[in-house]
Amino acid sequence: MTTTPSPAPPVLPALPAQADRLIHLGVHTTAGLTADALRRAAADGPADGLLVVSPTCAPVSALAPLLSLGGRSGFVVQDMTDVDDFMPLPDLDVPTTPVYVIEPPDRGDDLANWSPDEALVELTARGRSPLTLAEGVHWALQVPGVLERNRCFMTIGSRRVGARGRLDARTPALWISGGTGRDGRERRGAPKVGWCWAGNRHTWLGFASTTARHAVASGGQEA
Template sequence: VHPDRVPASALTPLLRRGDKPGFVVVDMPDVDDFAPAGVELPDSALYVVTGLDRGDRMANWSPEEALPALAGEGRTPLVLGEGIHWVLQQPAALERNHCFMTIGSRLRKANGTLDARTPAIWISNGTGRDGRERRDAPKVGWCWWGNRHTWLGFASGTGRGECNHR
């Protein structure tokens, strides 16, 4: 479903890992303001992303490094809503120590510049503000654009197109 139709804040609690529902980190109250940046989405309310890949080979890269590499491979980064839908449809796409950023979504500030955060989906360790009760729950959070994480790849696809549903 097109990310403009159902916001990330509404989709995230539908994620499940065991009996744990997904959640958005408390310091990302603006999660629904992250929008496609440099990514063309189909106009259709329903579409399909082909050639999905979690981007494990790029673990320990920064988003700043990964974006041009993906483009050079003819791949398109997923936006946050696409990443959430992927995990909803294929929960195995999210596994501990092999999670992903969705760098096709960025937040544009009032002055026109891009916020330094980029959305990501991973599994909570149940520490800090997450709370112990959320250990092993799917988590939508953010990482800094210039930072590297050994356990986060960069979700991407080979294309987007109309969904032939009946």
């Protein structure tokens, strides 16, 4: 397995433009935030980062249909009805504020064909933190082109904890539907939120990561 650095990720819009994009999609309303509050949060973060609304305010199940690629809307796979139970790993330093900013993410193309279990160890060794599912969805909302045929990514910073405190063996990912099986032919080419087993490898899935997350002040939650 190689450790060649990944190509640079697609360039993110400026934070104010990211806030406007989320406002246009209605994410602020879903999260119970005012448009002005989201814009203030964007003004408080690192200029080149990715703006993220916490999944405790705007769950992935509500954001996935807002994804779009080639005119096709995003969706969550049918056997992941519990998608909102996939929360950040306990040891990740994820801000508890309604809005936060992460440093520019990397798609982790060089880790394609690694298993999630292997990739988590490698990312940690590199001083990087795996993206959560919510962070990955926000990235694709801002830069739809981050999802490419044979170059998509996993978000192993999110896992579901079972009743006995054990991690669910499923690890979430974002990729492009081939329109097969239960996806349906009409969804061919659509952005897809799905999962893979923690011990399996896929040649077309990298492992998205960041170097840091920053809490930002928003306030202005709606009553």
